[in-house]
Amino acid sequence: MNRMRIVLSMLAMIGACCLAATGQAGQELQWRHAIGIIEAPKYAAGFEHFAYVNPQAPKGGELKLSANGTYDTFNPALDKGNLAAGLLPRASSVTETLFKPSMDEDGTSYGLLAEAIAYPDDYSFAKFRLRPEAKWADGQPVTPEDVVFSFESFKELHPLYTTYYAHVIKAEKTGEREVTFTFDQKGNKELPMIVSELDILPRHWWQANGPDGKPRDISRTTLEPILGSGPYRIAAFTPGSTLRYELRDDYWGRNLNVNVGYNNFRNILYTYYTDDNVGFEAFRAGGVDYWMETTAARWATGFDFPAVKSGNVLRAELPNPYRTVGIMQAMVPNMRRDMFKDARLREALLYAFDFEELNRTVFYNGYKRIDSFFWGTELAASGLPQGRELAMLNDLRDKVPPEIFTTPYSNPVGGTPEKQRDNLRKAVGLLKEAGYELRGNKMVNAATGKPLAFELLLSSPRLEVVAVPYSNMLRKIGIEMTVRTVDSSQYINRLRSFDYDMTWTVWGQTRNPGNEQREYWGSASVNRQGARNYAGIADPAIDALIDKVIFARDRDELLAATHALDRVLLAHHYVVPMYYGNTARIAYWNRMSHPADLPQFAIGFPDIWWSKNP
Known part of the structure; x- marks a missing residue:
């Protein structure tokens, strides 16, 4: 599942650093290295690495992945266009968040760009202290100004975050490496966690001129490779077709405890295919390394090709990512x-x-x-x-x-x-109560005579295997449901504007x-x-x-x-x-590997996997 991880309702924050902050009402606050939701964080301050990673995992090799449809933007702050694979906020290879989730705890995060967080008993604000070593790929430091710029951009430009950050009324620099988020509610324990997962964008880069000499504009889509602080950079691309990420040798956080054992592939290549079936054929042929199957019928009948029989392609059904979802x-x-x-x-x-x-x-x-x-x-x-x-x-x-x-x-x-x-x-019977009746073979509004008819909007032809039988069933009681499948761009635009019947x-x-x-x-x-x-x-x-x-x-x-x-x-x-289903069905070519014991709540792909041929 391409997911945006939503971590909610904070119950505890454990793990003190040695310094304290002062609250708005004079309350002395404790700086914390971790945010826990259900239970206290299991890793103490200064831990070496997460227990589920292979700290000796080799770095190198190329990972080939598939994506459906197309892409036309690298700007993650917008809800416009089709964002390229690998740039989804909170799951990006290029940008980073203030805190990073643990895969073997449910709802616990540890400091990434920020080394610590502090907040008062009434949860009226949250402070973050940035790491002095955090740098953008151009060598400039990550600053509180970048955090403020990122918050304001996401909240203004992306409808999802307009609602998600509705009760975060401002972000402001309150120290050389300190930024404070102020909330308009007290007692909302979730808000510190929400802002800890904000993707941080470089203000100086977005407010400078681009290669064409014109000012960049974060309110517009762009295919200029964006600058980030994360482990990968956009190294090459063919608009709408392919995209290659390259591991940065100069990544500031490569030895940080939350990153040890992560980011092991030298290159990650995405190839876009017209639909799911074409992408699967590419996987069968070896042009794609990893496949998550979402169709039960194909899982049951479509994996009898030679590479599976020879053991070159491995299969597994894993409950891990669904244990908390x-x-x-x-x-x-x-x-x-x-x-x-x-x-x-x-x-x-x-x-x-x-x-x-x-x-x-x-x-x-x-x-x-x-x-x-x-x-x-x-x-x-x-x-x-x-x-x-x-x-x-x-x-x-x-x-x-x-x-x-x-x-x-x-x-x-x-x-x-x-x-x-x-x-x-x-x-x-229910339709009759609602004012409809059968006239001949049509269900119509009893008062107006208008037939009951509507359109089901789909994003993929593979959903038609369910939609068409459902349409046929509705037709038996006089309801006409038209099934319409559109390309990904049209589907997203219609969904955003609520332009659909169903x-x-x-x-x-x-x-x-x-x-x-x-x-x-x-x-x-x-x-x-x-x-x-x-x-x-x-x-x-x-x-x-x-x-x-x-x-x-x-x-x-x-x-x-x-x-x-x-x-x-x-x-x-x-x-x-x-x-x-309550398991993730995965298949992958055995030219890559993963820790023997995957984390309790995730597959960890591709973050903690590695190439056997680096």
Whole structure:
């Protein structure tokens, strides 16, 4: 999963350095080398390296990877264009963050560009002290001015971070190597973690002239290789087609404890392919070194080629990256369209989706049905609400669906002709309640006679194996769903502007949800283009529950609030929950290797892997 790691709700920060900072109210603050979320950080200040790495891993060799579609920008601060692979904020090869996550702890980070953090008891601000040795690739030091510039740029130019940093009101230089973020809320334990994962960009480079003699503009896309402080640089590229990163011999942080055993490939080459199938053929032929398979059918039938049989290509199913990740993969009706404002219509769409039949005939029984917005974690609601969760929901009783107090959520079950007929009959009944009726073979609005028809927007042809059978099922009850697959650029632009009737998406959750919930289902994001509120949710009860999640005072309160939020989201039938697996299916050519024991919560690819032929 190409993921942007969201680390949430800070509970503890352990590991003192020897100096202290002074808070705004005179409180003496302790500088910390690590931020822990659920448990105290396991590595003490001054640790040599993470336990999961090979500190003797050889440096060298070339890693060949694939990417789909195209790219047209190297600017990570924008939500415009197609950002090149390898530059995604918080997972970039070129830029770096203030703190770096550990792969064998859930929600714990250690100092990278910053050597320490300090904050007061009320979480009203957070200070970071930059490392004196941190340098940009041109040799200039990383400064507080760079941090301020980066924060202001991301917050102004990228809609995701506009919401994510909504309660960070300013960043300012407060010392020679010190920068302070001020928050407009107290008690929001997540905010220090959020700003610790800010990607830092070089102000002096972005505000200078480019090779053409014209001023650079961070508000515009660019294909000029950007300057970073990270271990790699953009060495060569063919616009939209290929991209090569080269390991920097002069990287300032190569011997830093959080980097020992990391960044082992000399070159990382991305080749873009028109679609997933073409990329897989390149992998089979040896032109791509690593493949993460997301299609159960291909995993079951497509890996019988000679290199697998000879042992030159190795396969594994690993639970590691999913041990802390909650998943909701769904088809999402856009409630900005009037037809989808009625929850009964949305529920009818759920009854028309026969997961069991698809799992048997298409997926080789390789998936499980999703029944939570936090599926796969202890954050998922189950049974009926009790205890603290029930108390929270009672406070909102007149604003939430009444069935959440009496009926646990469950998906319809299909898989046989009899069950399918029963489900479609239920769907027709719900549509009748919503004001629709069958006229001939068409489901129409009883008042206007307008047929019930909409378009499902997809980003890849491989999703059609699910979309087409679903369309056929809907047609049995008179609903016309057109399936439209567009190229990646058009899909991203339409998604950002909410220009779709229904789409298909995946939300990933950590075990510590927080401020990003406003981005997903909060009223403040419903009309902001580029937000991930794809369903168009604007509900005061959900807003109230999101606040309870964000301001939870302890783990039990966080669990109760998240269960309540999950339960209400499900009861409104905002999405048609689909399916997922709880293991990562990977295949790779044996010309590379990895530590014998991979970290508890990650595969570590490519960060801690290495070439056998350096």
